[in-house]
Amino acid sequence: MSVPPNAILALEAEGLTKIYGSGNTEVVAMKDVSLTVSKRQVIALLGPSGAGKSTLLTAIGLINPPTSGRITIGGQPVMDGPRSLVDLRAFRRKHLGFVFQKANLIPFLTAVENVAVALEINGETPAKARKRAMELLDYLGVADRSRNLPEALSGGQQQRIAVARALANHPSLILADEPTAALDSFRGRQVMELFRRVAHERDSAVIVVTHDHRSLDVFDQTYEMEDGLLRHHKSDLLHS
Template sequence: MNKQAIKVKNLVKNFGKGDSLVRVLEGASFSVDKGELVALVAPSGAGKTTLLMMIGCVEEPTSGAIWLGSEKVYDNKWLTKETRKIRREKIGFIFQEHYLIPFLNIMENITLVPQANGVSKEESEKIAFELLKYFEIEDKAYTMLSELSGGQNQRAAIARALANKPQIVLADEPTAALDSKRSVDVVKMLKKIAIEQNVAVIMVTHDEAMLPLCDRILKIEDKKVVSSKNLQGNIIF
């Protein structure tokens, strides 16, 4: 059984041309397995979000190759015109801000993606309720965002990211707007999701306190990506 969820090989990303050329990544190569929670760390401006968006088929690389599961989606060009379909079906996104739609209740927010993928309203609501129960906020299913705490909104946003049953979850600073206790709760939740849902989770974070909760650390260093394993909570580069 193939455990690999993400593979990146010789990925290059440049912005601009000529004198204004900015090299962000120069030949990044790594892989992430299903069931792993991997932290992505680097100084501001080093390309963390850009790398996440390339894996998520949002930002086009300059060159290199990307596999999502067994499917090669990029090889010096997109190998499909249906990148939006790949995002809808294979990837769940979580951001620093929850980006839930304020005039919809939590249930309506979570059922949007599965219904866009052709899942019936009844089945979409069943999936949403199971996720809300999983995150212990099922009593908030028909509540508006303004009536929820920041932590509850972020839980709902994570539930939305899982509603399409993705193979990959990409989380960009998901704890930045939360206090330390809620941050730990969210990262533990992501770890639980990785194991129980058998998905690969990459989490961009600046918070070093969250790193011991992750299986592995990816660090952007000198425009390359280096990997290290956690060993009893110690991070070694």
């Protein structure tokens, strides 16, 4: 599927290369990777361990700058090689959402507080933050667990809270690195379907690194990384 010409692009990554170390210890983890994602798309990123998936995701996530290449998010140029063109911390908080393999919830806060805190960091009042956090928990089907501490929740429920937290500030781009690796296949699929719904209904784009080939039908496009190179995965030929 190609990107419609008028679609607002969530991400334009152009010629991203990442070199770790130097001399004998040099590792080229990502080689001239270009990727364009429009809003409302949900993208899968496959590939073996060490292929460079996390390097790409953390570059796009403005956590781990590329050695060279350009990154534009929501139409705003944000990186030119390792040089940042915006205040990265502020930009990340406003425009990006992250979900990791582990939910990483704050253990002494309830589910709703874990989501609300992400809004309060961005300047929302506690009352409004709580209200929006409840709406998000409801959207993700875990409203009934709002007063529970993380330890009282299943892995799947915790991951839903983490997705709610990632959605809190209406990010234009959500980045998920193996978000279902710790879940059984049923819960894993539910989380993947959630990402699809979020992308299609919330005007966000979602990029998911995954090893789960059983859920690939959920995605609009599937890419594969190997040895730092990015290419379309063969499953894309089925619906392109």
